[in-house]
Amino acid sequence: MENLLVPLHMLVLLPVGIGALTFFLPRKAYQAVMLLGSLFVTAAAVQLFITVRWGSEIIQFVAGWPEVVAIKLVADGISAPLVLLAAVFFTSAYIFSTRAGHMDKTFVFLFLMLESALFGIFLSGDLFNIYVVMELSMITIAILIMYKQEKQSVYDAMLYILMNFIAMAFMVMGIAYMYRLTGVLDLMVIEQRLAELPDPRAAVLPYSMIFTAVAVKAAMLPLFSWLPRAHGAPSAPSIVSAVLSGIQVKAGVYLLVRLSIVFSPVIDAQMLFLVLGFLTSVAGFLLAIAQKDIKLILAYHTISQVGLIIMGLNLGSDVAFWGGMYHIINHALFKGLLFLTAGVIIDTYGVRSVKEIRGVFRSMPVIGIAALAGVLGITGAPFFNGSISKYFIQEGIQGNWAEAGLYLINFGTILSFVKYSTILFGSPPRHLQKPRKDPFITVISLAFGAAIFSGGIFGSQAVSLVFGPQYSAAGAMGIEKISIFAATLALGVLVYRYGVLRIEGVLSGVRNFKYNFNQITVLISLFFVLLLGYSYITMG
């Protein structure tokens, strides 16, 4: 703590402080100041990560109050890498859209506020503080989604905010029960006191309420209606979609891990979350295949990947857990890259349908190559980072029913990205105007692509560098894995050609099916009852 460049609470406040400060600067100066500020935040995050990784975890009590009373900020082996990821991701996304038209002061201010809120979520060790920063991120995201106010983006934002508002009401209620039960809000102390509870059944109700809220944030099976609307919103700038899919949804997954550890002395719902993660993943890719808007394909696919991450984290084996954590980083890289390039592609072509965009390779070679790297990463092609994390997750479930499920998820991923990558090939329409040369876009997309590739080549080193544990990833690059991937790819292409293309009627039915808000609320209530029942019964 003494040797930190910026203390933890300053790290949380820094981005929003920079945003507020530059608000008063003249138009020419603010971009430079903002960039310098972002780089400084990144440097601070790197230093924090190094201190935590090769030193010890950092616990800071805000304003010098004693433990239990103070708001606690914790940077440990799980949160420090995520803070680093968020800082690097926000800075690169910011550089990527330096020349974009929508980057005015208000937008950048909100963007940095979201960065602050995410830092807050990752670093908070206090239940109420987590609630406050979650609300902050919720409001910021709602404004960012409807920033351009085109088409139905206001409806999307309203659905997002109302759904999350219900979730947060559940969360306050759960925190209140927790406070009654234990008399503290500090996560570590709650964990100790839960273990000493005379009747562990008292923890069931706060557990279900808090986890209903977290499941909405993490977009689990019945509760993901907000995610594609928010992430794939037609009017949201692609940088917002990239940040939401890359980092923000991981905040929900992170809280799931954090709070599961807190409740672990009394309630263990790993099995339930494993099954829910699997179902989420399957539902995600099925819906992704049905879409024709390229951003919506990516958005629905985020659900599928989050399901996979939740599976990995809840398998109960170490290697699968770290595989899941590594997949969080990998997914941020390739989904971020895919969303950023999709934004450029949509801007150049002026259409969003996967059927109308052709020949990205020929019209924009750099973007095409970067998008291809993203596709290879997400499908788990050998030598790309997705293959390593999926391999680790698979290591954890050998011989289990879930292993077959993993093959199914892989197949679905490949199938939906066969559909997506049809935009890369072919010849572009003749009237297409020459895209503007933008060095920032080129550099950042190639850097992301390189990160995806090197994260695959040096997979096991990357895991031990970022998280610590040593696992060999040699099997992920073996002949067996490569041939399995090739076979799945061939099957995917065949099924797409002779299956998916012929059931357009079914697909459009799936595409047009929407829940209205009342049904969504019923689903949230049902999820709450499910959690309540499950944790009550398994407690015995």
Next chain:
Amino acid sequence: MEALEYFFRQLSISDLAVVLFFIGLYGAMTQRSIIKTIMSIGIMDVAAITFFMMSNFEQGARSPVTGTPPEQMADPVPQALMITAIVIGVSVVAMCLAMYMRVVFRYGTADWNILIRRLED
């Protein structure tokens, strides 16, 4: 009759807050009008705040300000935290109402079912 009266007498504000929370949830599940949905969720939020306020409630405790002896003070934590939660709740409801105005002007309806059919995509 006496049993009923006894039941009602021993109800605390916390119990009523829990009931209010689920009434709000019921409203959000059943009301098709957007404005009623926003009101229902507002009720849920207020109920949760009330419930939090009543945790560690002691009869006869005094407000935790300077001058009160510490042993007579009420627990200051829920009060301090719930001020934050109230402010957050107000701003979220305000934002929901602003969005509601936009949606109603754009689509000419305040009914979730009709609205979903009028969306552009």
